[in-house]
Amino acid sequence: MSIANNSGYLDSLLQGPPPLPASPLTWFNELRAEAVDRVGVLTVPTTRDEEWRFTDISPLTRLSFQPVRAAISLQAADIERFYLEEATTRLVFVDGVYAPQLSSPAKHDGVLVTNLSAAVTAHPAAIKPHLGRHTEFRDNLFAAHNTAFLHDGALIVVPRNTSVAAPVHLLFIATQKEVASYPRCLLVAESGSAVTAIEDYVALQEKAYFTNAVTEIALADNARVNHVRVQRESDQAFHIANCSVSLGHASRYQSVSVTLGARISRYDLNVLQAAEGAECAIDGLVLITDRQLADSHTSIDHAKPHGVSRQLHKCIVGGAAHAVFNGKIMVRPGAQRTDSSQSSRNLLLTGKAQVDTKPQLEILADDVKCAHGATVGQLDSEEVFYLQSRGLSEIVARNLLTYAFGAEIIDRIPIASIKHRLEQTVLEQTTRQP
Amino acid sequence: MMTQDRKTLLEVRGLCATVNGIEILKGLNITVKSGEVHAIMGPNGSGKSTFAKVLAGHTAYKVTGGSVLFEGKNLFELAPEERARGGVFLAFQYPIEIPGVANSQFLRLTYNTVQAQRGKEELDPLEFDDFVRDKMKLLEMSPDFLDRSVNEGFSGGEKKRNEILQMALLEPRLAILDETDSGLDIDALRIVSQGVNQLATKDNAIVLVTHYQRLLNYIVPDFVHVMEAGRIIKTGGKELATELETRGYDWVGAEHETAARVTA
Numbered sequence: 001m002s003i004a005n006n007s008g009y010l011d012s013l014l015q016g017p018p019p020l021p022a023s024p025l026t027w028f029n030e031l032r033a034e035a036v037d038r039v040g041v042l043t044v045p046t047t048r049d050e051e052w053r054f055t056d057i058s059p060l061t062r063l064s065f066q067p068v069r070a071a072i073s074l075q076a077a078d079i080e081r082f083y084l085e086e087a088t089t090r091l092v093f094v095d096g097v098y099a100p101q102l103s104s105p106a107k108h109d110g111v112l113v114t115n116l117s118a119a120v121t122a123h124p125a126a127i128k129p130h131l132g133r134h135t136e137f138r139d140n141l142f143a144a145h146n147t148a149f150l151h152d153g154a155l156i157v158v159p160r161n162t163s164v165a166a167p168v169h170l171l172f173i174a175t176q177k178e179v180a181s182y183p184r185c186l187l188v189a190e191s192g193s194a195v196t197a198i199e200d201y202v203a204l205q206e207k208a209y210f211t212n213a214v215t216e217i218a219l220a221d222n223a224r225v226n227h228v229r230v231q232r233e234s235d236q237a238f239h240i241a242n243c244s245v246s247l248g249h250a251s252r253y254q255s256v257s258v259t260l261g262a263r264i265s266r267y268d269l270n271v272l273q274a275a276e277g278a279e280c281a282i283d284g285l286v287l288i289t290d291r292q293l294a295d296s297h298t299s300i301d302h303a304k305p306h307g308v309s310r311q312l313h314k315c316i317v318g319g320a321a322h323a324v325f326n327g328k329i330m331v332r333p334g335a336q337r338t339d340s341s342q343s344s345r346n347l348l349l350t351g352k353a354q355v356d357t358k359p360q361l362e363i364l365a366d367d368v369k370c371a372h373g374a375t376v377g378q379l380d381s382e383e384v385f386y387l388q389s390r391g392l393s394e395i396v397a398r399n400l401l402t403y404a405f406g407a408e409i410i411d412r413i414p415i416a417s418i419k420h421r422l423e424q425t426v427l428e429q430t431t432r433q434p
Numbered sequence: 435m436m437t438q439d440r441k442t443l444l445e446v447r448g449l450c451a452t453v454n455g456i457e458i459l460k461g462l463n464i465t466v467k468s469g470e471v472h473a474i475m476g477p478n479g480s481g482k483s484t485f486a487k488v489l490a491g492h493t494a495y496k497v498t499g500g501s502v503l504f505e506g507k508n509l510f511e512l513a514p515e516e517r518a519r520g521g522v523f524l525a526f527q528y529p530i531e532i533p534g535v536a537n538s539q540f541l542r543l544t545y546n547t548v549q550a551q552r553g554k555e556e557l558d559p560l561e562f563d564d565f566v567r568d569k570m571k572l573l574e575m576s577p578d579f580l581d582r583s584v585n586e587g588f589s590g591g592e593k594k595r596n597e598i599l600q601m602a603l604l605e606p607r608l609a610i611l612d613e614t615d616s617g618l619d620i621d622a623l624r625i626v627s628q629g630v631n632q633l634a635t636k637d638n639a640i641v642l643v644t645h646y647q648r649l650l651n652y653i654v655p656d657f658v659h660v661m662e663a664g665r666i667i668k669t670g671g672k673e674l675a676t677e678l679e680t681r682g683y684d685w686v687g688a689e690h691e692t693a694a695r696v697t698a
Contacts, residue, residue, distance in 0.1 A: 112559030381493070386530040388514035389490045389523075390544040390600060391551065397515075400543070404583075409563070 021416035065180035089170035096181025153184030188221035188409030233261035247278035289318035450499035460664035476661035524608030590617030627652030
C-alpha cells in the first residue's frame with residue numbers, strides 16, 4: 001500500500017498513544033492499546049485500494065486535525081433547533097465530547113441511555129461483550145483510529161423484553177475548525193427488546209473539520225432496532241463512519257441513512273445476520289451538490305438460513321458532485337432460503353454530476369432468492385411534461401420530481417418531526433439546484 | 435349544448451407536425467366553439483393522440499406547418515404550462531405516476547398555481563381539502579386517493595378518474611380527453627362520463643379523442659370527425675359515430691379518395 005503515513009493527518013497519532021486517562025478496566029485499556037498498535041501498522045487508503053477506488057481522500061490527508069483541546073460550552077438555546085420533539089432522551093456530544101448539561105439521559109426500568117465512560121465501570125457485563133467486538137478495527141484504519149481514541153461515547157442498553165417507546169436522539173455537534181472528533185456509539189438490544197435511535201451529525205460552523213465515527217449495534221434474539229442516521233455536516237467537513245450491526249435469531253434491524261453534508265464523506269454499514277431468520281431493511285438517500293463526494297459502502301452478510309434483507313439506496317447528484325455506492329450481499333454456504341433484494345437508483349441533475357454504483361453479490365448457497373438492480377438516469381421528460389401540462393413551470397416540475405425521488409426514502413423514517421424536517425431540507429436543496 | 439353566442443375557442447388550420455422526423459399530422463383543420471363537444475375518431479396511427487399532445491405542447495412533437503389559435507392567440511408562442519394556465523387541459527391516455535408526492539399535495543399545487551396565474555384566490559390545505567373532497571364526490575372517488583402518491587398503484591380506471599378530477603379543479607376552457615375511455619369497465623365509464631358531462635358548460639368545449647364509439651353513448655358529441663393519415667377526412671353529427679361502429683373506418687377512407695379524384 002502507500003505513502004501516506006507521513007501525512008499531517010496521522011502525525012499526532014504516530015508520535016505516541018493518545019493522551020487519554022487509563023481506565024480502571026484492564027480489558028478497556030487492552031482494547032485501546034490494540035487499536036493503537038493497528039493504527040501503527042495500517043496505512044491511509046488510496047484510490048489504488050479496491051475499496052477506495054472512486055474515493056480520493058487525499059484532501060483529508062493534506063490537512064492537519066487535532067483532537068479537541070477545550071470543549072466549547074454551548075447553551076441549550078444554541079442547539080434547540082436540532083432537538084426532536086418525539087425524543088425524550090437525548091445525548092449531546094460537542095466536538096466529540098459529552099455535554100451532560102445539554103443531555104437528558106435515561107436510567108430507568110433497566111434501560112440505559114447514557115455516556116459510555118459513566119457506565120462502563122458499573123455495567124461492564126453489558127458492554128464488554130460488544131464494545132470493539134463488532135467493528136473490524138484491526139483491518140480498518142479509521143475504525144482503528146477511532147478505537148485508539150476510545151474514551152467516551154453514546155451508550156444505549158435495552159434490557160430483555162423491554163420496549164423503549166420514545167426515540168433516542170444521539171446528537172453530535174461540530175463547533176470548532178481543524179478538530180478531529182471520534183464519536184462512538186454502542187447500542188445493545190437484548191432479547192425481545194425494541195428501540196428507535198437517531199444518530200445525527202450537525203454543524204454550527206462552515207470550516208473544515210474531521211468526524212471519524214464508529215457505531216456498533218447488537219441485536220439479540222427477537223430484538224427490533226430502528227436506526228436513523230442523518231449526516232448533515234458542514235460543506236467543508238470530512239466525515240468517515242463505520243457502523244457494524246450483528247443480528248441475532250429472528251431479530252429485525254431497519255435503518256434509514258440520509259447523507260446531505262460534508263465535502264468528502266464515507267459511510268460503511270456492515271450487517272451480519274449471525275443467526276437464523278434475521279431480517280434487515282437498510283435504505284439510504286444521498287443528496288449532494290457542488291463538489292461534494294459521498295461514498296456509501298454497505299455489506300449484508302447472510303451467514304445463516306432464512307435471512308431476509310431489503311435495500312433501496314438512492315442518490316440525487318447535482319453540480320459537479322460525485323456519489324459512490326458499493327453494495328455487497330454475501331450469502332454464505334448453508335444460508336439456505338435467504339431472501340434478498342437490493343436496488344440502487346441514481347438521479348443525475350447535471351452533466352457534470354457523477355455516480356459510480358456497484359452492486360456485488362456473492363452467493364454460495366443454492367436455495368436462495370436474490371434480486372438486485374441499479375439504474376442511473378435523469379428526470380423523465382414525460383413526467384416533466386405531465387406536470388407542465390397542469391400549469392407548473394418546468395423548474396417547479398423538475399424540483400417536485402427530484403423531491404419525490406428523495407421523499408420515497410425519507411417517508412420510511414419512523415419519526416414524524418425529522419421526516420418533516422428532512423422533507424423541507426430536500427425541498428430547499430432541490431429548489432436551489434441550477 | 436350549442437347556443438347562439440358561441441365563441442371560437444380553437445381554430446386549427448393546415449397543422450403539420452412530426453415526431454422523430456416522421457410526419458404524423460399533414461394539414462389538419464378543425465374549429466371548436468364554446469359549448470361544443472367534438473369527438474375525433476380514427477384508426478390507430480391516424481394521428482389522434484399526436485394532435486392532442488401538440489395542443490398541450492409536448493416538446494417531442496415538432497410543428498412544421500399551419501397555425502393554431504386558442505381564443506385568438508397563437509398557441510405555439512406559449513409554453514405548456516402557459517397553455518394550461520390559459521385554459522387548455524389534456525387528460526392523458528397514460529397518466530404519469532409520481533411516487534413520493536401525495537396526490538393532495540400535487541392537486542393543491544397545480545390548483546393554486548393556476549388560480550394565482552388567473553388572479554384568483556389560492557386555498558390553504560384545509561380549505562383545499564374541503565374543496566377537493568366535494569369535487570371527488572362527482573367522480574365517486576374515495577378520499578383515500580388524496581393520501582396516496584400521485585397515480586401510484588392506481589388502477590387504469592382510478593387514474594382516469596384522477597385526470598377528470600384535475601379537469602374539475604383546473605376548469606379549462608378547452609379540455610382534450612385522450613382515450614379517456616380506454617381501460618375503463620362499464621361502471622367506471624359511466625361515472626367518468628357523468629363527471630365530464632357535469633363539467634361541460636356553455637363557455638367551455640370538450641374534444642374527445644377516442645378509438646371506440648362506446649364513450650359517445652355517455653358523452654354525446656355535437657360533431658364527430660374522422661381522422662386518417664394526419665388529416666380530418668370526414669365530419670358529421672353524432673350518428674356518424676354509430677355508423678363507424680357498424681361499418682368500420684375503411685369506407686370513409688374510400689369515400690374520401692373518390693371525392694378527391696372527382697375534385698381533381
